[in-house]
Amino acid sequence: MAVVVVGSGAWYLFGYFGTKGSLDAIEDAAGDEQTSITTTDVGKNSQSLEAPKDIDDAAPSDFYKDVYFTDEERVNWAYDQLDQPSQEPGYEGMSVLEAAHQKLVEFYNKPGNWEYVKELVEPSENMTGDQIYTLQSSIYFAAVNSELPENDRIKMLAAAIDNSNPVLQDAIKYTIDRDTERMRGTYAVDISATNDQPVESPVFRHTVLSNGFDPRGIPTKVINGSNTSGAQREKIQSIFQFINGKPVLVETNPSTDPTLRASNPQNIPAN
Numbered sequence: 209m210a211v212v213v214v215g216s217g218a219w220y221l222f223g224y225f226g227t228k229g230s231l232d233a234i235e236d237a238a239g240d241e242q243t244s245i246t247t248t249d250v251g252k253n254s255q256s257l258e259a260p261k262d263i264d265d266a267a268p269s270d271f272y273k274d275v276y277f278t279d280e281e282r283v284n285w286a287y288d289q290l291d292q293p294s295q296e297p298g299y300e301g302m303s304v305l306e307a308a309h310q311k312l313v314e315f316y317n318k319p320g321n322w323e324y325v326k327e328l329v330e331p332s333e334n335m336t337g338d339q340i341y342t343l344q345s346s347i348y349f350a351a352v353n354s355e356l357p358e359n360d361r362i363k364m365l366a367a368a369i370d371n372s373n374p375v376l377q378d379a380i381k382y383t384i385d386r387d388t389e390r391m392r393g394t395y396a397v398d399i400s401a402t403n404d405q406p407v408e409s410p411v412f413r414h415t416v417l418s419n420g421f422d423p424r425g426i427p428t429k430v431i432n433g434s435n436t437s438g439a440q441r442e443k444i445q446s447i448f449q450f451i452n453g454k455p456v457l458v459e460t461n462p463s464t465d466p467t468l469r470a471s472n473p474q475n476i477p478a479n
Contacts, residue, residue, distance in 0.1 A: 260276055263281055264285075267359065268363055274371070279370065286364045286367035289364050291305065292356075296355065304350050305346055308353060309328040311349065311353065312394070315392065325342055325394060326341075327342070328343065328346060331453055336397070336406065336408070338396060338397050338406070343455065344455075345392075345395070348368060351391065352391040352392075361383050368457060369456065370449070372458060373457055392437075394435070395435055395436060396434060396436045397432065398432045407431070408431045408473055409430040410429075410477075411427050411428065419471075421447060421459060423449065429448045430445065430470050433445075433446060442463075444460055445460070445461040445462075445473075446461075447459040447461075
């Protein structure tokens with residue numbers, strides 16, 4: 209593992225996990241009495257014997273199963289929690305999400321430093337790659353830092369990560385542990401040396417990518433980025449799909465294997 213500075217941990221969530229397979233440490237979390245998440249609980253094909261009565265009371269292990277809830281239901285529920293008023297002193301008048309974003313701004317955007325944390329904007333398909341990265345970082349930090357109950361904080365991650373993405377297990381582990389260092393990292397979109405433009409695609413729905421990713425008609429955006437909070441600028445490629453206009457991370461591809469990455473995101477046609 210590369211040596212990184214405090215706050216660099218979110219590069220795991222955006223990219224590194226894709227290079228190292230299953231997270232062994234999640235097994236430790238399975239023994240935590242406060243959560244019912246296990247290594248087999250998070251995924252699209254697992255099923256419990258009894259259906260949960262409603263999404264509010266559903267345990268995380270049921271919440272993330274497609275047999276019980278749709279992507280839209282999970283994302284909408286997660287944003288309902290993020291939109292709740294913050295109860296933290298000093299952040300009155302802000303939502304849980306806004307308070308998390310403000311804390312990241314206070315931590316990173318020091319005088320004389322590059323403005324790593326961008327403005328928090330309303331989620332939509334018109335978001336730039338940097339705005340998406342800022343939103344993602346704010347959601348991660350809200351999940352690990354807010355005073356909401358543990359199960360709610362775990363379920364809140366649905367606003368950022370699809371349940372098909374193994375990165376979710378990593379994020380759940382860090383959320384349970386309240387590992388603020390690993391959930392406080394920041395990313396920036398790479399700039400092309402050819403045309404000085406951000407290396408990100410327009411929103412598309414039908415183009416099958418060179419790495420085989422099929423958007424299946426769902427609004428999709430590909431972003432090439434680098435972590436800005438580490439000693440080394442780890443490069444990754446993120447594929448987001450928009451659920452009711454909200455970007456959710458569905459795939460992460462490292463720079464170590466070019467065959468895993470979609471080539472030339474800027475050239476993907478909007479369709």
